[in-house]
Amino acid sequence: MKKIFLVLAGLLLLMAQPVLAAKGKVRMAYVEWDCALASTMVAKAALEQMGYEVETLPVAAAAMWQALGTGNVDASVAAWLPNTHADYLARLQDKVERVSIVTGGAKLGWAVPSYVTISSIEELNAHADRFNNEIIGIDPGAGLMRLSEQAIADYGLQLELVDGSGATMTAALANALKNKQWIVVTGWTPHWMFGKWDLKYLDDPKGVLGGEEQIETVVRQGLKTDMPEVYTFFSNFGWDSAEQLQMVMAWNQEGGTPEENAHRFLKEHPETVNRWMSR
Structure with missing residues (x-):
């Protein structure tokens, strides 16, 4: 009887806890640049706050775009356009969608x-x-x-x-x-x-390395239908200023993990985060 009582008590205790069931899984790919890492981890933390499970995949640029094109990942906040990643976009433009500007002046x-x-x-x-x-x-x-x-x-x-x-x-x-x-x-x-x-x-008089660019969010085709709330989030995602991104990158160099610093940003800048989550 004592064992039965303990089991029942345990079940009641579990039932009393809030159930935080994930709404679904979101997969994000990014190139291993410091700016891409900072943006990706902050987006991940925000999506987790919304109730999603998020997997992040650090890959080379070609693999990032290929994964978006095949639908193996849902989004990336690390697309350099219109020049650096132009070739990838040209090959996959009917399979991906550009939805927001993460930051300009790149x-x-x-x-x-x-x-x-x-x-x-x-x-x-x-x-x-x-x-x-x-x-x-x-x-x-x-x-x-x-x-x-x-x-x-x-x-x-x-x-x-x-x-x-x-x-x-x-x-x-x-x-x-x-x-x-x-x-x-x-x-x-x-x-x-x-x-x-x-x-x-160094000056580049021939312009081989390109001019000013912007970093954009690119998502797979079909995300708007499959996960409309996630699609809206990525459509809203972007730093309020270049200084915000630079600040998070500096935190990552000074100490703490990128994940910890992402949660710090969410705590210290709720207005920005609320904008991303607005419908």
Whole structure:
């Protein structure tokens, strides 16, 4: 009898707890750039607050777009348009939908410390030895790397593009700055490194690396029908200012996990979050 009583008591206790049944599962893909990580984790936290289970998948740009095109993921808040990811969009434009602008003022380029005395990509060959005959890049699947290869060809550069990741690029940059060495890296804005260090973009007179861009939210076709509330959320999603995104990126560098900092943003900026969730 005592065992039966304990079992019944346990069942009653469970029944008394609020049931937080997930409304469904949302899958998001993103490229492993710091700005994409910050936006994705904040969107994930907001969707979870709405009652959804959210899976995030860090992948290369080509895989991100392919997953959107096949419907294997529902959305990405990391599409660089109209230039960097233009080829992917052109191939999949009838299978995906552009629904919001995450942030404007985005830019790709090659960055150097401010103490480097050249100002243009056209000057790199004349000082190649000071740069160790290298341009420090990121992951080989990134659109920035594809454009950088094109820039090397178009400018006839004798420097080698070294692939790696966003983390290895910033580590190499930090080491060069510490030792006052010359270095050129593949860079982009928004990025926390421009707030932490004194850097400048090299001029790109041929425009190979593109002009100003925007980061957009792209969703799979059919999301509006399958998950209308999620579709509305992504249609509303976007930072109120570039400074908001830069702030979250800085938090991620200063401490705490991206997930913890995402929840911090939700707590400290309820007006922005409520806008995303409004119908």
